Each structure stands twice: as structure tokens, then as C-alpha cells.
Amino acid sequence: MKIIVPMAGRGSRLRPHSLTVPKPLIPVAGQPIVHRLVKDIVKVLNQPIEEIAFVLGDPAWFGDDVVSSLEDLAKSLGAKASIYRQDQPLGTGHAIMCAKESLSGPAVIAYADTLIRANFNLDPDADAVIWVKQVDKPEAYGVVKLNDNKEIVELVEKPEQFVSDLAVIGIYYFKEVSILKDELQKVLDNNIINGGEYQINDGIKGMMANNKIFKTGEVSEWMDCGNKAVTLETNQRMLGFLQADGDEQLIASTIKNDNSTIIEPCYIGENVMLKNATVGPNVSIGNNCVIENSTVKNSLIQNETTVKNANLDEAMIGNHVKYDGKFTKISIGDYSVLE
Structure with missing residues (x-):
């Protein structure tokens, strides 16, 4: 085949x-x-x-x-x-x-x-x-x-x-x-x-x-x-299926959790720092990200990105982004800086 x-x-x-x-x-x-x-x-x-x-x-x-x-x-x-x-x-x-x-x-x-x-x-x-x-x-x-x-x-x-x-x-x-x-x-x-x-x-x-x-x-x-x-909706549905299947490790063992709460289902990649944050449900975070003083739900964040002082819902953020702000439903491409 x-x-x-x-x-x-x-x-x-x-x-x-x-x-x-x-x-x-x-x-x-x-x-x-x-x-x-x-x-x-x-x-x-x-x-x-x-x-x-x-x-x-x-x-x-x-x-x-x-x-x-x-x-x-x-x-x-x-x-x-x-x-x-x-x-x-x-x-x-x-x-x-x-x-x-x-x-x-x-x-x-x-x-x-x-x-x-x-x-x-x-x-x-x-x-x-x-x-x-x-x-x-x-x-x-x-x-x-x-x-x-x-x-x-x-x-x-x-x-x-x-x-x-x-x-x-x-x-x-x-x-x-x-x-x-x-x-x-x-x-x-x-x-x-x-x-x-x-x-x-x-x-x-x-x-x-x-x-x-x-x-x-x-x-x-x-x-x-x-x-x-629809990509955010698909991310949410897929996380639910993967959690029910139990075939994949969705939260990496290398995350650093400092006074933060994870509400599953979530995918959290390698070497992610969570500091004073609430993450989930229905959130995917790529490798080497920092989420600080923030609440993130129903969102998709790619790799090497820093999010601070945010209240995100239905957000999609690319790679190598620095975001510090008050907006909620955002869509930010790679290598963007909003501080």
C-alpha cells in the first residue's frame, strides 16, 4: 500500500x-x-x-x-x-x-x-x-x-x-x-x-x-x-480524542511548574515554564515556551514563545513570539513582538 x-x-x-x-x-x-x-x-x-x-x-x-x-x-x-x-x-x-x-x-x-x-x-x-x-x-x-x-x-x-x-x-x-x-x-x-x-x-x-x-x-x-x-476547534476536539485514547503523553515531564494550574485536556511540550499561570482546558503549547502571570484556555501556542500578563481565550500564537498585553482573541504570526 x-x-x-x-x-x-x-x-x-x-x-x-x-x-x-x-x-x-x-x-x-x-x-x-x-x-x-x-x-x-x-x-x-x-x-x-x-x-x-x-x-x-x-x-x-x-x-x-x-x-x-x-x-x-x-x-x-x-x-x-x-x-x-x-x-x-x-x-x-x-x-x-x-x-x-x-x-x-x-x-x-x-x-x-x-x-x-x-x-x-x-x-x-x-x-x-x-x-x-x-x-x-x-x-x-x-x-x-x-x-x-x-x-x-x-x-x-x-x-x-x-x-x-x-x-x-x-x-x-x-x-x-x-x-x-x-x-x-x-x-x-x-x-x-x-x-x-x-x-x-x-x-x-x-x-x-x-x-x-x-x-x-x-x-x-x-x-x-x-x-x-476551525483550527482551534480541531485542536480542542483532537485533544479530547487523544486524552480518551491514552496513547500519547500529552504533558511533557520536563515542564517547570511554578505556582501554576493545568486543566486538562492540554498538550504541553518540552521545557515549558509555567509561572503563576492557569493553562487549559483545550490548550496546546509547543516546546521551550514561557507562560507567566497569565490565563490561557482554548488556545494554540507554537514553539519558543513567551506570553506574559495575558488572559487568552481562542488565541493562536506562532513561533518565537513575545506577547505582553490585554487582548484575548488574538492571532499572532511568527517572530512578532507585542510588549
Whole structure:
């Protein structure tokens, strides 16, 4: 089994945090989004992964440090890492084709901007599986249309009339991914463009036209990381899941606690100093931070940051920040100083 992860986009909706760190590398509950996504997929597939192919953007943005972290991630999962580049933002189908050398055999394709919780088995009768989540407002999503056999027969983007309430979440399984590659090559060769880009959906539609069987896989949780508000919500939900699972150590043994209170669930990284502070619930704090004379809840703070004299709720603070102030719902990017 292979996993293909297109992650070339910068994540403009998550600025200022994505101005210096690509969105898939921004941590949620202590780990980068893409790391959590890949680990969760490996966990639910429950079979050996031979290769993880990452499709990155410009090397000036996705540099050697990003490549190294992804290679370490693949190695930790017993897989080979392959790195590809998408130099131009030409769409989801184009991004997949940037990794065409890896497009053979069974594979999962997962876009690195969401997190999931799921427990499923792959349908042996399906040529492909598209993972979906039941939603309240299907008109805001791309949804699947099913026939009487519960097979997917059509993909409909933001339907004006009700088609189904099963939204496509951006994770796909192909029993033989080279078939998708062949269909996407036709999309590129014939310059089939939708929304100004080459789309994976047009490759999938080609497979459906050739009578390939598509089934749905449903996830129990689908968590977005598209902007500050939903990223904080995802951080909160993920902390709750991790606390219930009990599989990860969420509070490092190296923290220094001086007259401070921790209200779980929280993630607190290595060498964090808490002084006269109340932290939690639903807070993630990266390594080497200082939280002093402050109350912090429902917030996400990255590495090497100092927060003093603050009362924070629904705040998102980047790396190497110094913050001393009275504002509550803040969003501060890397290397900022507010004193």
C-alpha cells in the first residue's frame, strides 16, 4: 500500500501563521497536521505501507527542513519517502500527476488540510473508495450521488438541489491507482479544466465511465484546519480524542511548574515554564515556551514563545513570539513582538 499526499498549497486562509510555515506543518495537539493525518490513515488501514509520496510546492517555501521532517515521518512508519514538486498551482489532478512515478498498485490519496477519526475495512469489491462525512448543509460541499446498490455514480459540487448529505472529505483509496493516472493523463492531454484547474474529479469521472465500482467510506470525525477558528476547534476536539485514547503523553515531564494550574485536556511540550499561570482546558503549547502571570484556555501556542500578563481565550500564537498585553482573541504570526 502507498499513500500519496498532495500538500503544495500555502494555506492563505490560515495567515499570518502560514506566512512562515506551510499549513500542513502547523501543529495541532502537538504534531504537524500532515503528521497526524498520515499516522491516522496508517492506523485505520492496518496494513504495511511501503511508500509515502509527498507533493510539495516551491523549494524556497517547502525547504530542506520540511523534506527532512517528512522523511523522518515515513521512516517512523516503516515506509520509504518520495518527494515530488508541484511548481505551479494547477489543481488537485495536476498535483497527483506530479507524483506519477509512484502511481502504481493500491494507494490512498489524502489532501493534507483535514484530520479524521475513523474505523473501517476496505471493501474488496470496490475499485475505489471515496471517504465521506454526513453534513447538515450539503449545498456547501462536494457530495456523492449513490445508486440503489450504494455505489457512487456521480460527484456533484455544491448542489443546488438535494443529491445526498454525504460530503467528500478529500481522502480516496484506489485498488490500482495507475488507472486513475491514465485517466488524469487524458485530462491533462485534452486540457480539461474546471474552475481554472485540473481536477481529480475529472479523472474519477473517467473511471466511472469505464464502469469502475466506487464505494463510500464514512469517517466518524472530519476536522478542518482551514482558518484560525476551525483550527482551534480541531485542536480542542483532537485533544479530547487523544486524552480518551491514552496513547500519547500529552504533558511533557520536563515542564517547570511554578505556582501554576493545568486543566486538562492540554498538550504541553518540552521545557515549558509555567509561572503563576492557569493553562487549559483545550490548550496546546509547543516546546521551550514561557507562560507567566497569565490565563490561557482554548488556545494554540507554537514553539519558543513567551506570553506574559495575558488572559487568552481562542488565541493562536506562532513561533518565537513575545506577547505582553490585554487582548484575548488574538492571532499572532511568527517572530512578532507585542510588549
